[in-house]
Amino acid sequence: METNFIYSLLGNNLLGYLAVCILPLVFLIVYALVAILGELKIGAFMQDRLGPMRTGPWGTIQPIAEVVKLLQKENITPDAASKFLFNLAPFIIFTAAFAAFAVIPFSPKFVPSGINLGLFYIFAIGSFAVIGIFMGGWASNNKYSLLGAVRSVAQIISYEIPAGMAILSIAALAGTLDMNEIITKQSGWFTNWYIFGGSGSALRILFLPFTFGIFVIYLIASLAETNRTPFDIPEGESEIVAGYHTEYSGMKFAMFFFAEYANMFVVSALLTIMFFGGWNSPFGDFMSGPIWAVVWFLGKSMSFIFLQIWLRWTLPRLRVDQLMYTGWKVLLPISFVCFFAIALLAMLK
Amino acid sequence: MGNYFRNIWLGVWTVLVGMRITINHLVMRKVTNQYPDRYPDLKSLEEAKLVPTNSRNRLFVDKEDCNGCKGCERDCPVNCISVETTRVTPGDTVPLLRSGGKRNLWVTNFTIDMAKCCFCSLCTQACPTSAIVHTSEFEYSEYNRNDLVYQFSPFSPEEAQVKKDMFANYQAEQAAKKAAAAAVAPAPAATQENV
Amino acid sequence: MDLFEIIFYFFAAIVLVSALVVVLSKNIMYSAFSLLFTFFGVAGLFVLLNADFVGITQIMVYVGGILVLIIFGVMITTKVTGVDIKEGISGKLQYAGAGIITLLTAIFLSLMFINGKWITGSSTDVHATIHQIGTLLMTKYILAFEAAAILLLIAFIGAALIGRRKA
Numbered sequence: 251m252e253t254n255f256i257y258s259l260l261g262n263n264l265l266g267y268l269a270v271c272i273l274p275l276v277f278l279i280v281y282a283l284v285a286i287l288g289e290l291k292i293g294a295f296m297q298d299r300l301g302p303m304r305t306g307p308w309g310t311i312q313p314i315a316e317v318v319k320l321l322q323k324e325n326i327t328p329d330a331a332s333k334f335l336f337n338l339a340p341f342i343i344f345t346a347a348f349a350a351f352a353v354i355p356f357s358p359k360f361v362p363s364g365i366n367l368g369l370f371y372i373f374a375i376g377s378f379a380v381i382g383i384f385m386g387g388w389a390s391n392n393k394y395s396l397l398g399a400v401r402s403v404a405q406i407i408s409y410e411i412p413a414g415m416a417i418l419s420i421a422a423l424a425g426t427l428d429m430n431e432i433i434t435k436q437s438g439w440f441t442n443w444y445i446f447g448g449s450g451s452a453l454r455i456l457f458l459p460f461t462f463g464i465f466v467i468y469l470i471a472s473l474a475e476t477n478r479t480p481f482d483i484p485e486g487e488s489e490i491v492a493g494y495h496t497e498y499s500g501m502k503f504a505m506f507f508f509a510e511y512a513n514m515f516v517v518s519a520l521l522t523i524m525f526f527g528g529w530n531s532p533f534g535d536f537m538s539g540p541i542w543a544v545v546w547f548l549g550k551s552m553s554f555i556f557l558q559i560w561l562r563w564t565l566p567r568l569r570v571d572q573l574m575y576t577g578w579k580v581l582l583p584i585s586f587v588c589f590f591a592i593a594l595l596a597m598l599k
Numbered sequence: 600m601g602n603y604f605r606n607i608w609l610g611v612w613t614v615l616v617g618m619r620i621t622i623n624h625l626v627m628r629k630v631t632n633q634y635p636d637r638y639p640d641l642k643s644l645e646e647a648k649l650v651p652t653n654s655r656n657r658l659f660v661d662k663e664d665c666n667g668c669k670g671c672e673r674d675c676p677v678n679c680i681s682v683e684t685t686r687v688t689p690g691d692t693v694p695l696l697r698s699g700g701k702r703n704l705w706v707t708n709f710t711i712d713m714a715k716c717c718f719c720s721l722c723t724q725a726c727p728t729s730a731i732v733h734t735s736e737f738e739y740s741e742y743n744r745n746d747l748v749y750q751f752s753p754f755s756p757e758e759a760q761v762k763k764d765m766f767a768n769y770q771a772e773q774a775a776k777k778a779a780a781a782a783v784a785p786a787p788a789a790t791q792e793n794v
Numbered sequence: 795m796d797l798f799e800i801i802f803y804f805f806a807a808i809v810l811v812s813a814l815v816v817v818l819s820k821n822i823m824y825s826a827f828s829l830l831f832t833f834f835g836v837a838g839l840f841v842l843l844n845a846d847f848v849g850i851t852q853i854m855v856y857v858g859g860i861l862v863l864i865i866f867g868v869m870i871t872t873k874v875t876g877v878d879i880k881e882g883i884s885g886k887l888q889y890a891g892a893g894i895i896t897l898l899t900a901i902f903l904s905l906m907f908i909n910g911k912w913i914t915g916s917s918t919d920v921h922a923t924i925h926q927i928g929t930l931l932m933t934k935y936i937l938a939f940e941a942a943a944i945l946l947l948i949a950f951i952g953a954a955l956i957g958r959r960k961a
Contacts, residue, residue: 264797296621300631335827342830367850367924374850377858381830384865388823400869403862410858427924564621565614580607 270362274351282511286313289559296563320507323500331497332389339386340498340505346378347512354519355429357529357543368429369417372520373410376475379513380406383484386506387494398493401570402477402484408577409474409481415585416468419592420524423448433528440532445525447595460591465525467585469557472517474577476510478558480565483573518554519547526550655718656737658711660751664697664730667704671722671731679715680722683708685762688769698728705766707759709751714744802842809835826865833857847923 257266290312294301302309327333353368355361365371380403387399423444424432436443447454447461454461474481485493495506522528528550529543537546568576667684684704687693693702722731741747752759812831819825833856840849931939 292625295625295629298624298627298630300629300633303633304636332823335824365846367846370847370854371850374854374858377853377862378830378834380862381827381857381865384862385827388865388869403866407862560618560621561614564617 273360274354274362275348277356278348278351278508278512278515281515282508283313283317285511285514285555286316288555289562292556292559293563296560317504320504321501323503325500325502326497328391328497330391332391335385335389336497337502339382339389340502340509342382342385343379343509344505344512346375346382347509347516349375349378350516351512353429354516355433355523355528356547357540358430358433359540360544361430364428364430366426366428366431369421369427369432369520369524372516373414373417376406376410379509383494386498390494390497392497394490394492395494395496398484398486398490398496401490402494405477405481405484405573405577406475408574409471409581412467412577412581412585413471413475415582415589416464416471417524419464419585419589420444422589422593422596425596429523429528433523433530436527437530439534440527443525443527443530448599453598454595457591457595460588460595461525463584464588464592465521467581467588468524469521470576470581472521473558473561474573476513476517476558478510478514479562480568481573482567483570486567514555514558515551518551518558521554522547522550654735654737655720655733657713657734657739658716658722658749659732659734659736660709660711661697661728661730661732662706662709662751662753663694664728665706665709665726665751666696666700666702666728666730667706668727670725670727674721674725676719676721677715677717679712679717681708681710682706685759685766688762688765691765696728700728705754705759705762706752707754707762708756710748711751712748713739714747798842802839805835805838805842807835808832809839822868823865826861826868829861829864830857833861845923847927 257270287310291301291309302312305312305315327336350372352363353361353365353371355364355368383402383406384399387395387397387402390396420432421427424435426432426435432444436448438449440446442449445461445465447457473479477484483489485495490496495503498506529547531538531542531546667682669682669684672680672682683706685707687703687705696702718733720733723729723733739747754762808831812828812835815828816825816832819828833852837849837852840846840852
């Protein structure tokens with residue numbers, strides 16, 4: 251199966267590879283601008299404000315202004331910082347966030363790399379971000395940065411386990427780790443999505459609480475892994491300034507920022523792929539095809555981005571002990587139960 | 600164990616309640632006034648009760664009601680008001696105060712330096728005729744500090760000078776008359792002294 | 795030199811340089827962070843050998859697990875950064891011991907390299923290794939698999955026991 255229209259367009263050569271690499275990057279930048287604007291506007295609307303209104307009509311070019319501002323700012327490297335690691339950390343974090351785009355299928359005709367381990371790959375590549383965060387926090391030589399980094403790493407490691415259980419459940423249900431195959435198995439009407447137990451006998455209705463539960467667990471764990479509110483204690487402004495990126499300014503800070511938004515998209519895309527049928531149309535063959543697939547995929551992913559922003563402007567920050575309690579004593583046992591139930595469902599199929 | 604599940608249920612439920620509240624506010628009418636860009640005129644602001652009724656903004660003095668008692672000047676804690684008055688010359692045509700009182704003093708100079716004003720409202724309380732009031736006008740910044748000095752005298756400097764001269768002439772006349780009268784009566788004594 | 799070889803030498807260089815930094819750096823934090831690139835390079839080499847599952851597992855286990863553990867260990871242990879471990883007579887002894895062990899390892903490895911039977915010839919393009927690995931783990935290597943699982947279980951119980959002792 252040809253999974254990449256660019257290779258059929260440009261051929262299997264260096265130019266093709268380069269185009270495949272650059273396309274998600276362009277998408278990421280455009281998406282990040284949209285997401286920043288969404289964050290500003292939705293946050294403002296939820297507080298009965300209007301948000302930015304003066305740059306462009308209804309403040310629509312505000313994110314561009316912010317990026318330009320960040321580009322112009324001075325890049326400060328603290329004197330006491332470990333300079334090499336300090337300058338390296340943002341690149342590692344951004345690379346880790348961007349590397350996950352390698353396996354995200356935007357459409358049946360465009361998967362940057364159709365490896366058959368996509369799900370596992372995304373899960374593994376996230377660990378680079380952990381090291382990057384730690385590197386930035388340690389190299390800043392600042393107690394707030396270090397505290398933020400330690401908190402962040404502890405949080406990501408804790409929530410990786412429920413997230414891993416959720417991914418494992420989907421792997422058991424789909425019988426594969428290939429992203430495109432997972433999506434193809436959910437084709438048809440929206441009742442075939444894995445949040446409803448996938449295609450198969452009507453018996454799957456009985457497992458609805460478990461599939462839905464594992465979806466909620468992954469949603470919560472993904473919020474924690476991207477350091478979004480209510481799990482943003484690594485950057486808790488009121489306690490530790492800005493956490494691991496306290497000392498960063500200018501473009502290096504912008505890279506942390508972009509990495510956060512890229513991670514948001516990656517987890518949203520994963521939620522879409524694992525539970526909501528990826529690029530499948532919800533109505534069977536109606537409005538399906540490679541172009542519609544992109545629309546469906548981005549639409550579903552963007553609604554999860556919206557959900558994340560919605561949650562951010564709803565919930566306050568968790569305390570550290572509450573965070574650990576939620577991760578280890580609530581999410582983990584429930585995810586085990588859900589995993590066993592879903593494994594049973596996979597066996598019954 | 601029951602407590603554990605109740606805790607989880609409570610957590611999920613309260614999150615959902617919070618999300619319902621925020622989604623309602625997402626589509627609600629916004630309260631932001633886009634103040635300098637889209638500026639509702641003061642009257643509609645007042646009608647909409649967006650300017651508090653007892654707000655203290657720029658001072659205004661009713662020229663036809665000020666009787667020149669200088670109560671405001673004395674009470675001002677930051678000395679931003681300076682009043683200069685002169686007596687009304689008898690025989691001059693004097694309109695009554697707006698509030699109906701008799702006018703004894705011309706206000707020849709009445710300046711308020713709004714750059715100094717601390718909006719304490721003591722002057723308005725001191726005023727016997729309620730001539731000095733706080734308006735709702737809050738938008739009066741200037742490029743030059745001197746433009747914030749407001750003049751509330753009904754007269755231009757020339758006219759004020761006319762009134763002053765008039766009274767000075769009257770005083771001089773009176774003094775002359777008094778002197779003349781005095782000259783008539785105790786003249787002998789004076790002549791004695793002169794001798 | 796085609797693209798494949800360029801990528802191979804790129805990863806090999808990453809592995810060698812970062813491994814040298816791990817060994818030679820005086821700051822133990824630098825060593826720990828340099829290990830990240832070593833693991834990444836090794837994962838890249840695995841992927842080049844069509845062993846994508848092993849490559850990703852390498853990242854998963856070593857970067858995501860062991861490296862974080864090492865860094866935490868280094869950080870929580872007091873006064874490791876900047877301590878000079880090569881002082882005094884024990885330092886000299888360490889040099890000697892390290893030299894002997896390195897020499898022996900080098901001899902051993904070169905013997906293996908010379909005498910080993912290398913599977914040459916073009917590798918067939920194995921597209922999906924994960925199915926075969928899964929099947930093998932559940933059939934031929936079930937004993938090793940279960941032994942590893944039990945080892946992990948014991949480690950878990952031991953960790954829980956140590957963690958709870960104070961109470």
